[in-house]
Amino acid sequence: MLLFLTILNVLIEFVALSLLASFVIILNDPEILIKKINSEFILDYLNRLTNEELIISLTAALFIAVVLKNIFNLGSTYYELNLKKKIVVYNFEKLYSVFLKSKYLYILNKNPSEIVNKLNYIIPKAVD
Numbered sequence: 001m002l003l004f005l006t007i008l009n010v011l012i013e014f015v016a017l018s019l020l021a022s023f024v025i026i027l028n029d030p031e032i033l034i035k036k037i038n039s040e041f042i043l044d045y046l047n048r049l050t051n052e053e054l055i056i057s058l059t060a061a062l063f064i065a066v067v068l069k070n071i072f073n074l075g076s077t078y079y080e081l082n083l084k085k086k087i088v089v090y091n092f093e094k095l096y097s098v099f100l101k102s103k104y105l106y107i108l109n110k111n112p113s114e115i116v117n118k119l120n121y122i123i124p125k126a127v128d
Helices: 002-028 032-034 040-048 051-101 104-109 113-126
Strands: none
Touching: 002 032, 002 051, 032 040, 032 051, 051 113
């Protein structure tokens, strides 16, 4: 799922950057973009618009794309951090159960700093 979200995130980023390039081209010379379009439906639509209407509609599309991209990035980051948190909690619970099920002499013979190191440093870094 995380791989799918990352790939989708890259595709959304690509679309937003493509719209930005189209916006720069239209600001410079709108005829360049119109000459490069092969679709008759889109070409008819663009020919009906004035330059100002074309710039306004592309600005609105660019703004919407950037807002949607940022919302998706926020959701993707939330999902990733939540997944990392679940993994850390699961590993901590597993390690605690190992310590609780082990014999008391085993824990006494272990160096306390080694136990603390496993709990505080090794498990969280295993997820990163």
